[in-house]
Amino acid sequence: MKQIASPHNTQLKHLAKLGVSAKYRRQYRQTVLEGAHLLDALLQSGAQPQQVFIAQSRLHTPETQSLLARLPSENTAAVEDRLLAKASALSDGGGILSLVEIPETAAPPQNGDCVVLERIQDPGNIGTILRSAAAAGVRQIIAGEGCADLWSPKVLRAAMGAHFLLRLHPASNLAVWRQTYREPLFATALTANSTPLYRLNLRPPCAWLFGNEGGGLTAAARNTATRTVKIPMSGATESLNVAMAATVCLFEQLRQRSE
Numbered sequence: 606m607k608q609i610a611s612p613h614n615t616q617l618k619h620l621a622k623l624g625v626s627a628k629y630r631r632q633y634r635q636t637v638l639e640g641a642h643l644l645d646a647l648l649q650s651g652a653q654p655q656q657v658f659i660a661q662s663r664l665h666t667p668e669t670q671s672l673l674a675r676l677p678s679e680n681t682a683a684v685e686d687r688l689l690a691k692a693s694a695l696s697d698g699g700g701i702l703s704l705v706e707i708p709e710t711a712a713p714p715q716n717g718d719c720v721v722l723e724r725i726q727d728p729g730n731i732g733t734i735l736r737s738a739a740a741a742g743v744r745q746i747i748a749g750e751g752c753a754d755l756w757s758p759k760v761l762r763a764a765m766g767a768h769f770l771l772r773l774h775p776a777s778n779l780a781v782w783r784q785t786y787r788e789p790l791f792a793t794a795l796t797a798n799s800t801p802l803y804r805l806n807l808r809p810p811c812a813w814l815f816g817n818e819g820g821g822l823t824a825a826a827r828n829t830a831t832r833t834v835k836i837p838m839s840g841a842t843e844s845l846n847v848a849m850a851a852t853v854c855l856f857e858q859l860r861q862r863s864e
Contacts, residue, residue: 609658805834
């Protein structure tokens, strides 16, 4: 296994830039998986990382040894702990950084189930929505141009491997996509004419549109929706976090289809 002990190593500098710059990730079509869990999820999907960097202190743990047995030795490198920590974009990268290729982006779907994100900025929210979509069986994710980068280390960490079960369409022009999409589009919005979620028939294919954490959906986005939807709530609570709202909607859809 290759050993890295220099703070000037070009591969570590490349990892560090990928971790903090969406533009750099797009330029090289690469990103970084941080931790053993994401690497394991990638391998379970049938894909392989381009390179794996492992902290010296983690080399002989059972978890790392199990992962190494599934990786070509020429694609692994042992790195001094302090150097790998500097290359990590997260406060706790888990001692394993994996360099992976970002898949080519296909055209957004014209039919079938999808989740559509407009101007959602928090990586934790996006990652949670991706994880919920995968668990609910919705595979197509369309993110508008104002969303946080779907392939950032923080989104990857929050999604817990869901990326490898989904088809992602980042930086999409939602107005153009809506002109070609043939299924109903439901938008969550707290408006007077919104339909309560539990009155909807969610058995046919549809798309769900979720908006920005603070401002919700833009008027333009709401106007493209087939129907606006609200989640009934008791008490004085005014709204739900967008990731929680998405989870409630997606699992109500799954419940209806499972009956």
